[in-house]
Amino acid sequence: MAEPVTATVRNAAKAVVLNDGRVLLQRAHWEGQDCYFLPGGGQHPGETLGTTVRREVHEETGLDVTPERLLWLREYIGANHGGAPEDHRVEAIFLCRPEGDPDKLGGHAEDDVQTGLEWVELEKVPGLNLLPHGLRTLIADLTHGEPPTRYLGDIA
Numbered sequence: 576m577a578e579p580v581t582a583t584v585r586n587a588a589k590a591v592v593l594n595d596g597r598v599l600l601q602r603a604h605w606e607g608q609d610c611y612f613l614p615g616g617g618q619h620p621g622e623t624l625g626t627t628v629r630r631e632v633h634e635e636t637g638l639d640v641t642p643e644r645l646l647w648l649r650e651y652i653g654a655n656h657g658g659a660p661e662d663h664r665v666e667a668i669f670l671c672r673p674e675g676d677p678d679k680l681g682g683h684a685e686d687d688v689q690t691g692l693e694w695v696e697l698e699k700v701p702g703l704n705l706l707p708h709g710l711r712t713l714i715a716d717l718t719h720g721e722p723p724t725r726y727l728g729d730i731a
Contacts, residue, residue: 584663588628589615590671591714592640598700598714599677601635602691610704611693613668616686624667632671634684636692640671647713649727656731668710670721707731 590613592599600611616631618624625642632640646668653662680692695703700715709730716722 581661583661584665586618586624586627587616587664587666588618588624588631589613589666589668590628590632590640590642591646591668591717592632592636592638592671592673592677593697593717594673594677594694596718597694597696598717599636599638599673599680600693600695600703600705601686601689602693603686603688604690605688605706608704609690610706611695612686612706613710614692615666615668625669628667628669628671633682635682635686635689637679637681637683638677639674641674642669642671644670644721645724646670646722647710647725647727649707649710650729651707651731652729655729670717 599614601614603610603612614632614635615628618627628642629640632638649666649668651664654660697715697718701711705711707730709727
């Protein structure tokens with residue numbers, strides 16, 4: 576009988592920061608590829624997800640943001656995507672409004688894989704190597720208005 580895998584579920588909060596028909600993305604070099612991610616990261620114990628997204632976006636981009644509402648809830652279960660069986664993440668993805676000058680970018684605690692920041696027009700997002708790929712069309716569709724909050728399930 577196989578040993579059960581001890582997994583720890585890691586909560587995170589990500590931001591869809593919109594400004595003038597553009598979304599703020601992190602450029603990154605991860606696992607040998609150039610790609611993009613939404614800004615955000617892991618929740619600290621005792622911290623609300625709203626506080627997490629504000630802190631993480633400020634650390635990575637230098638922007639202060641106000642989370643306006645939850646857009647999507649996403650899971651990633653590593654064993655289902657060729658990853659580590661103990662890797663299980665739950666991400667709350669918030670629609671956020673930038674405070675102050677959205678063009679003054681520069682965080683003080685960027686992720687190790689982060690190579691830059693970029694405001695990208697929403698209609699260009701489907702053609703990017705944005706990870707997870709399952710978010711590309713959803714983000715681009717924000718040009719047509721805000722969708723209802725939904726559970727995305729386990730997407731990579």
